[in-house]
Amino acid sequence: MTPTAQDLLSACIMTLATPPRPEDAGLFAAARLRLVALTNKLAALEAADAAAIRVRENAALRTILAEAGPAHGIAADKLPGDGDYSIATLDAANAALRRLLIRLHEAAEQASDRALDRKILKLYRDMAGWRELHLPPVKPAS
Amino acid sequence: MNAPAGEALGARLERYLATLWNAEVRVRDLARIPGGASRETYRFDAEVDGKPRGMILRRDPTGSLIDTNRHIEFLAYKSFHGIVPVPEPLVLDTEGGALERPFFIMSRIDGGQVPSVMNLDPYGQNARAIGEELFGILGRIARCDPATLPLRDCLQPPAPQLCWRAALDEWQAVIERDERHPQPIVRAAIRRLRRNPPPPPAKISVVHGDYRSGNFMHDGRGKILGVLDWEMVHLGDAVEDLAWCFDLLWNHFDDSRVASTISEKDAIAIWERASGLTVDPAALKWWKLFSTVKGCAIWTTSAREFREGGHDLVLGFAGTYSARRHERIMADLLERLVEEGWS
Numbered sequence: 001m002t003p004t005a006q007d008l009l010s011a012c013i014m015t016l017a018t019p020p021r022p023e024d025a026g027l028f029a030a031a032r033l034r035l036v037a038l039t040n041k042l043a044a045l046e047a048a049d050a051a052a053i054r055v056r057e058n059a060a061l062r063t064i065l066a067e068a069g070p071a072h073g074i075a076a077d078k079l080p081g082d083g084d085y086s087i088a089t090l091d092a093a094n095a096a097l098r099r100l101l102i103r104l105h106e107a108a109e110q111a112s113d114r115a116l117d118r119k120i121l122k123l124y125r126d127m128a129g130w131r132e133l134h135l136p137p138v139k140p141a142s
Numbered sequence: 143m144n145a146p147a148g149e150a151l152g153a154r155l156e157r158y159l160a161t162l163w164n165a166e167v168r169v170r171d172l173a174r175i176p177g178g179a180s181r182e183t184y185r186f187d188a189e190v191d192g193k194p195r196g197m198i199l200r201r202d203p204t205g206s207l208i209d210t211n212r213h214i215e216f217l218a219y220k221s222f223h224g225i226v227p228v229p230e231p232l233v234l235d236t237e238g239g240a241l242e243r244p245f246f247i248m249s250r251i252d253g254g255q256v257p258s259v260m261n262l263d264p265y266g267q268n269a270r271a272i273g274e275e276l277f278g279i280l281g282r283i284a285r286c287d288p289a290t291l292p293l294r295d296c297l298q299p300p301a302p303q304l305c306w307r308a309a310l311d312e313w314q315a316v317i318e319r320d321e322r323h324p325q326p327i328v329r330a331a332i333r334r335l336r337r338n339p340p341p342p343p344a345k346i347s348v349v350h351g352d353y354r355s356g357n358f359m360h361d362g363r364g365k366i367l368g369v370l371d372w373e374m375v376h377l378g379d380a381v382e383d384l385a386w387c388f389d390l391l392w393n394h395f396d397d398s399r400v401a402s403t404i405s406e407k408d409a410i411a412i413w414e415r416a417s418g419l420t421v422d423p424a425a426l427k428w429w430k431l432f433s434t435v436k437g438c439a440i441w442t443t444s445a446r447e448f449r450e451g452g453h454d455l456v457l458g459f460a461g462t463y464s465a466r467r468h469e470r471i472m473a474d475l476l477e478r479l480v481e482e483g484w485s
Binding site: 014015046099102105121 | 333
């Protein structure tokens with residue numbers, strides 16, 4: 001699993017709170033500060049819609065599993081819900097749904113179900129697009 | 143040559159080199175520099191008989207993006223020093239007692255720049271010159287006969303028809319070991335790669351393993367001064383390096399040029415002239431998708447180590463930003479290859 005916004009911010013705090021060693025001064029210390037800044041930006045982007053993206057992905061997974069699962073031997077009547085919408089609960093549901101999607105895709109490939117294969121590939125593109133984090137370019141260090 | 147715990151790194155290094163060279167050594171201006179996530183990198187001057195010499199120390203970290211063998215990396219520098227621009231390797235210590243962890247030392251190349259992948263248009267008006275150098279050097283690496291290089295002592299050549307499988311098996315195993323959340327996209331990519339293997343290479347070559355923008359030093363005027371970060375070097379299909387260097391992750395936000403230098407077509411032509419090899423388009427497509435799988439494996443490991451290990455921000459950033467961006471590149475490529483007829 002990629003780190004959560006909470007993981008990233010906690011690491012920034014630990015980095016800033018750890019006294020640098022003498023040999024870390026200079027270029028490395030400057031690079032470390034730039035990385036803290038960049039990671040804060042990343043955490044802000046992730047935090048802005050972390051729950052919404054998980055809810056959207058989980059809904060899309062439930063839909064495709066409900067539509068195509070039974071024909072490929074995957075029961076879709078007890079798919080996990082999103083619970084209290086905390087990131088931990090959403091991720092737990094997402095993990096269960098993704099495992100079922102892997103099984104569904106393998107089954108579709110084995111059955112040469114090309115329509116479902118294409119549908120799942122398009123879903124992959126959507127899922128990756130929803131989760132991608134767009135950072136702006138950074139000016140080169142002088 | 144074990145050092146007392148808590149002693150400063152500079153003093154340990156000074157003592158180690160003095161014993162090694164049987165001379166009085168002064169270590170000056172020791173400073174850590176940003177230099178890859180797989181080893182700690184330091185610059186320093188070693189002064190012997192009043193004469194300073196610029197050096198780089200690469201020490202194993204406590205946590206890393208990838209498990210690599212510093213002996214192989216050292217031999218890679220030794221193999222290519224004098225053939226392509228690389229720093230001269232000087233000392234290898236695999237025991238690690240002197241500096242707490244295994245390390246090696248090489249000569250320092252001064253006056254160079256290494257752009258971040260987050261920089262826009264890092265080569266400016268020198269982009270074409272850098273591209274010509276970048277792919278010419280890569281072609282020269284591919285042209286070398288591994289049996290004539292020091293690397294032959296530690297790397298076994300795979301059979302040409304098994305190059306792809308060896309590479310895919312290795313990185314799939316990393317994903318299976320380190321994955322903490324199911325990743326359906328990379329699983330699908332791996333299945334597709336296995337069903338659509340590439341044609342075998344005409345010869346077995348040295349594969350740098352991480353040849354890309356950000357892993358070489360240039361002088362700001364269009365000349366490459368040193369190819370760095372050989373920790374993933376192995377023997378295999380040279381197109382693997384080409385595909386990795388073409389990966390959109392390393393294009394500095396510019397999809398029209400590979401590594402923000404020149405067009406892919408020009409890069410291939412330069413590489414073919416320098417290597418004496420021909421790029422099979424089917425092989426290149428396979429290795430491009432493989433590159434995204436390999437990237438996914440590296441970022442999966444970095445995320446695991448970040449969450450379960452030392453909270454190193456380099457690992458956290460790579461395990462988040464690079465992982466998400468690479469997954470997008472993978473999903474796009476996978477869909478396109480199936481549209482083009484991959485089974």
